[in-house]
Amino acid sequence: MLDISIIIVNYNVKEFILNLLSSLKKALINYSNEIIVVDNASQDGSVETIQEKFPEVMLIANQKNVGFGAANNQALEIAKGEYIVLINPDTIVREDTFSTLIKFLKSTKDAGMVGCKVLNPNGTLQLACRRSFPGPWASFTKVSGLSSLFPNSKLFAKYNLTYLDENQTYEVDAISGSFMMWKYDVYKKVGGFDSTFFMYGEDLDLCYRVQKAGYKVYYNHETEIIHYKGESTKRSSIDETKVFYDAMQIFVKKNLSSSWFVQIILQSAIFFRKLLAILNIYKTVFISILLDGVFYSAGVYLAEHIYMNERWNGFPEMYKPLIYIVPGIIQVLISALSGVYKKNSLQILRSFIGLTVGLFTITFLTFFFKQFAISRAVVLITFLLSLFTFAIYRIILKVFFKIGVGENKNVKTIVVGTSLKAVNIASKLKSNPMLLNTISGLATINQKEVGENRAEIPIICSLENIKKTILENKIEKVIFSSDDISFENIFSVVSSCRDLNVDFLVSGEEHDYLVGKSSITVLKDVPLLKVHYNISSITHKLTKSAFDYTFGIFVLIFLYPLMYILSKIANSNSKFVEMVLEVPKVLSGKKSFVGPKAAQFYSGLYLGKPGLTGLWYTDLFDQTDSVEMNKLDLYYAKNQNIWLDIEIIGKTLSKVFI
Numbered sequence: 001m002l003d004i005s006i007i008i009v010n011y012n013v014k015e016f017i018l019n020l021l022s023s024l025k026k027a028l029i030n031y032s033n034e035i036i037v038v039d040n041a042s043q044d045g046s047v048e049t050i051q052e053k054f055p056e057v058m059l060i061a062n063q064k065n066v067g068f069g070a071a072n073n074q075a076l077e078i079a080k081g082e083y084i085v086l087i088n089p090d091t092i093v094r095e096d097t098f099s100t101l102i103k104f105l106k107s108t109k110d111a112g113m114v115g116c117k118v119l120n121p122n123g124t125l126q127l128a129c130r131r132s133f134p135g136p137w138a139s140f141t142k143v144s145g146l147s148s149l150f151p152n153s154k155l156f157a158k159y160n161l162t163y164l165d166e167n168q169t170y171e172v173d174a175i176s177g178s179f180m181m182w183k184y185d186v187y188k189k190v191g192g193f194d195s196t197f198f199m200y201g202e203d204l205d206l207c208y209r210v211q212k213a214g215y216k217v218y219y220n221h222e223t224e225i226i227h228y229k230g231e232s233t234k235r236s237s238i239d240e241t242k243v244f245y246d247a248m249q250i251f252v253k254k255n256l257s258s259s260w261f262v263q264i265i266l267q268s269a270i271f272f273r274k275l276l277a278i279l280n281i282y283k284t285v286f287i288s289i290l291l292d293g294v295f296y297s298a299g300v301y302l303a304e305h306i307y308m309n310e311r312w313n314g315f316p317e318m319y320k321p322l323i324y325i326v327p328g329i330i331q332v333l334i335s336a337l338s339g340v341y342k343k344n345s346l347q348i349l350r351s352f353i354g355l356t357v358g359l360f361t362i363t364f365l366t367f368f369f370k371q372f373a374i375s376r377a378v379v380l381i382t383f384l385l386s387l388f389t390f391a392i393y394r395i396i397l398k399v400f401f402k403i404g405v406g407e408n409k410n411v412k413t414i415v416v417g418t419s420l421k422a423v424n425i426a427s428k429l430k431s432n433p434m435l436l437n438t439i440s441g442l443a444t445i446n447q448k449e450v451g452e453n454r455a456e457i458p459i460i461c462s463l464e465n466i467k468k469t470i471l472e473n474k475i476e477k478v479i480f481s482s483d484d485i486s487f488e489n490i491f492s493v494v495s496s497c498r499d500l501n502v503d504f505l506v507s508g509e510e511h512d513y514l515v516g517k518s519s520i521t522v523l524k525d526v527p528l529l530k531v532h533y534n535i536s537s538i539t540h541k542l543t544k545s546a547f548d549y550t551f552g553i554f555v556l557i558f559l560y561p562l563m564y565i566l567s568k569i570a571n572s573n574s575k576f577v578e579m580v581l582e583v584p585k586v587l588s589g590k591k592s593f594v595g596p597k598a599a600q601f602y603s604g605l606y607l608g609k610p611g612l613t614g615l616w617y618t619d620l621f622d623q624t625d626s627v628e629m630n631k632l633d634l635y636y637a638k639n640q641n642i643w644l645d646i647e648i649i650g651k652t653l654s655k656v657f658i
Contacts, residue, residue, distance in 0.1 A: 001184075003031040004098060005081030009071040010039045010089045014046040016228060017089035019506055021054050023487050026095050031102075034058060036075040037089075040065040068177070069193030069202040076192045084187055088178040090228040092506060095488050100223040101181050104169075112190075112215025113182040113207065115175030117166065117224035119491075121505075123498025126227055127160040128176040130219035133204065134159065134251070143272050172219045173211075177203030178227045182210070189213055201251045208251075224491055226504075284404050285341045287397070289332055292340075292351075295389040296382065297328035303381035315375070327382070330365075331358040346394045346404030352387060359383040398643050399650055413477040414460070414469070416443040416493070417484030423454045425481055425507055431627055438619075438628070440473050445485060463489060467497050477503045535608045535637040543642050544608075548593055552586045560584075576656045579612045586612065594645040596633040597623070607637045618651040 006024060010017050017037070024035060038060045039047050047061045060074055072086055083102055087093070097116060105111050118129035132138050138159040141147045151162040161172065180203065190213050193202040207217050279286060301324050308314050315323045335354035340347050362379050397403040415426040422442060429437045441460030444450065452459050461469035463485075469475065478497075480490050494504050534540045563580040567573050573581070585591040595611030615632050616623060623629060636644075 002034055002081045004028065004033045004083045004085060004102070005075075005079035005184075006033065006035045006085045006087060007072055007075040007079065008035070008037045008087055008089050009068055009075075010037055010042060010046055010050075011065060012042045012044045012046065013089045014042070014044045014049055016091075017046065018049065018053065019482070020087070020089055020091055020093070021050070021057065022482060023092040023094075026487060027093050027097050027099075031098065034080060036060065036079065038062065038071040038075050040067075040071050067195065070195040073192040073195065076187060079184070079187075082184050084182055084184055086177065086180045087225075088227060091178060091225045092487060092490075093225045094223055094491050095486060097223045097225060098181075101220060104218070104220050104222070105181070105183060108216075108218065110216045111218050112186040112210045112213070113175065113180055114218045114220050115179055115181070116220050116222075118176055118178055118227050119224055119494060119498075121226060121228055121494075122500075122502060123494040123496075123504070125166050126176065126178075126229065127162065129179070130161050130164070130166075130172045130175060132158050132161065132173040133208065143276070167221050169218065169220045169222065171216050173217065174204050174207035175217060175219060176227075177206075178229070179225050180206075186210060186213070186215055204251050224495070226491070226494065282343055284346065285343060287403070288341050288346060288394075289336075291393055292335060292390065293328040293332050295393065296331045296386050297324045299382040299385040299389065300324045300327050300378065302385060303378040306381055307377050327362055327379075330362060331355070331386075334358045334361055342404075344404065346398055348391055348394050351390045351394070355383055355386050355390065395646070399646055411437050411476050412440050412474055413437045413479060414440055414443050414466070414473075414475050415479045415481060416463070416466075417481030418442055418444045418446075418449055418454055418459060419481065419484050421507075422481035422484050423457060425479060426457050427455065429479075431631060437477065440475060443469070443478075445489065463493060466493060467500070470497060470500055470502060475502060477505065479505045479507060481507050483507075533605065533637045534640040536606055540640060540642075544592065544640070544645065547642055547645065548586050551593060552583050555580060555583045556587065574656070576653075579652075582612050594636075594648050596636065597629065599630075599633060602630055602633060605634070605637065607633045608640065613648060613652040615648065618648055618655060 006028070008017065008020065021035070028035075035054075035056070036058045037050060039050075040062050041064050047059065050057055050059055058078075060071075062071065062074075066074075076084070083098075083105065085098070101114055101116060104114055108114075115129055118126040120126050134142070141156045142159040146156040147159055147162070150156040154163045157163045164170065190206070190209050192206075194205050210217055304314050331354070334357050335341065335351060338350060338354035338357055340351050340354045359379065363376050366376050366379065394404070413429065415422050415429075417425075426439045426442065430439050439457060441458045442454060443461050443463060443466050444459050445463055447462040447464060449459050450462055460473075466478075470478070478493070480493075482490075490504075490506065497504075559580050560583055563577045567577055567581060570577075582591060586593060590609070592609040592611050594614050595608040596614060597616040598610055600607055600609060615636050616629065619632070
């Protein structure tokens with residue numbers, strides 16, 4: 001019999017599973033083992049890549065996605081290890097993970113299953129790695145938010161056990177399906193997963209059955225893994241929220257519903273939790289719908305009072321307040337049909353289209369209500385007011401609250417490692433125009449190397465003082481070169497920096513990709529001519545020109561004369577005065593408010609007119625470094641849009657005055 005069987009169910013996370021398999025090599029070196037990968041019909045080349053790079057892995061390639069539990073059961077039926085580990089593909093393990101847990105299982109006779117500390121990529125504890133079953137009270141406190149308000153209360157924080165010290169080992173109801181280790185004998189007695197669960201919930205059910213069989217389930221704090229969580233569901237059409245809460249209902253009905261009353265309480269809690277999750281996912285849509293309805297109804301009210309005169313005294317009292325509310329509802333429905341409401345964006349131009357359609361629709365409807373015929377003037381005034389209010393609140397949410405707009409910012413980065421491969425990672429990040437990273441330097445495991453350079457990239461710290469360096473330099477991303485540093489050291493750094501909100505990534509085996517909490521970053525060179533650049537789009541050009549001329553005329557009338565007089569009185573001009581005095585060049589078409597610092601073309605690609613400001617002014621790039629400046633110009637050209645321009649102007653004013 002083998003010492004240990006590792007079972008991994010993979011679905012479209014090729015880069016992650018390659019990193020996991022690399023970390024498993026180091027963790028299993030002292031054990032006879034087998035690794036069984038069950039692939040659930042991945043479309044990303046996972047099967048071929050695993051066969052090529054890890055031929056020793058036992059691979060089961062399913063022709064369809066049979067679900068998490070059923071796929072694990074396929075591997076469990078052929079596993080030959082004394083200890084069995086079920087582990088997600090989007091994880092990495094420490095070198096001591098298996099040795100620590102095998103020692104624990106051998107010394108703890110009543111233990112049937114054990115999980116370890118599971119970390120998020122930023123070093124914080126993943127709460128699902130130790131929890132209680134979703135009984136009535138635990139479910140209520142979780143759904144109501146009491147567990148979050150009182151995380152240290154044994155009464156209110158029962159579900160995720162946040163009142164317990166994460167650095168202690170103890171018995172729990174359940175551990176996370178992202179990592180479960182159990183004895184082969186326990187599996188033979190209990191059986192595998194219940195395939196009724198397609199995904200989620202099956203880990204709770206398995207832990208429940210292990211305990212009913214007379215064993216205990218433990219959380220062990222002495223070792224840890226990193227779990228990137230949810231990577232497979234990102235690459236599928238599965239409604240993760242629906243599947244998760246449906247699984248909770250199956251678990252409750254199967255194991256905990258001792259009476260119809262308990263069943264109602266639990267399923268009600270699950271329903272409201274699901275509702276809150278959906279509201280969170282679609283919050284931008286709900287915010288837009290709510291504000292559109294409110295502002296349009298307010299517009300009807302204001303339009304009525306603006307238009308009121310001797311011949312018309314307003315709407316009949318008997319129809320108020322419906323006469324204000326109903327047009328708002330109609331407008332929201334028309335906007336929805338016009339495609340205004342998007343999950344991750346606030347549409348401004350499309351909202352204008354929706355308002356225009358609404359103008360004609362609501363005007364047409366007034367013909368069916370003769371007593372309101374005069375209100376067609378009110379409809380027109382409401383339309384004009386709504387054009388303004390719909391645009392203004394969307395701009396405020398985009399610019400000041402970052403709602404409905406992607407982040408476009410410079411990310412200060414450290415690469416951990418000093419080998420040729422580590423330097424290659426840093427160089428690719430530095431030169432790739434698609435990735436807006438500033439390489440602050442390298443970190444080393446050898447304190448003596450600090451102060452040296454590798455390919456003109458400075459070594460700025462060692463692992464001993466990396467946390468201090470991250471704080472002082474406001475580092476937002478740390479990338480580990482897996483050839484330069486052990487997984488034990490990676491975990492040590494991640495754990496020590498868990499309170500710094502830093503994104504940690506690990507380089508792939510071939511060093512042409514990085515895996516992190518939000519995405520896979522491909523480092524291979526990008527052919528410039530195959531990339532779509534917004535700056536060359538007719539729509540973006542017209543919008544940018546319209547903004548330049550409109551804003552330019554405003555500045556020329558209201559600011560230019562004063563700044564011109566101040567420049568004549570003062571001996572020197574501030575950056576703000578200099579920009580205002582160059583506005584005539586914007587109106588003459590020689591410059592734009594936002595653009596590259598100088599160059600208009602790079603390798604034949606149009607980058608836009610030189611800007612009075614730009615990312616080159618607002619972001620902390622070395623302006624003497626031509627590679628970084630070219631990358632910055634290319635990044636702007638690719639991602640240019642009116643909202644990015646407004647954000648840059650806002651950052652410029654903040655930098656000038658604050």
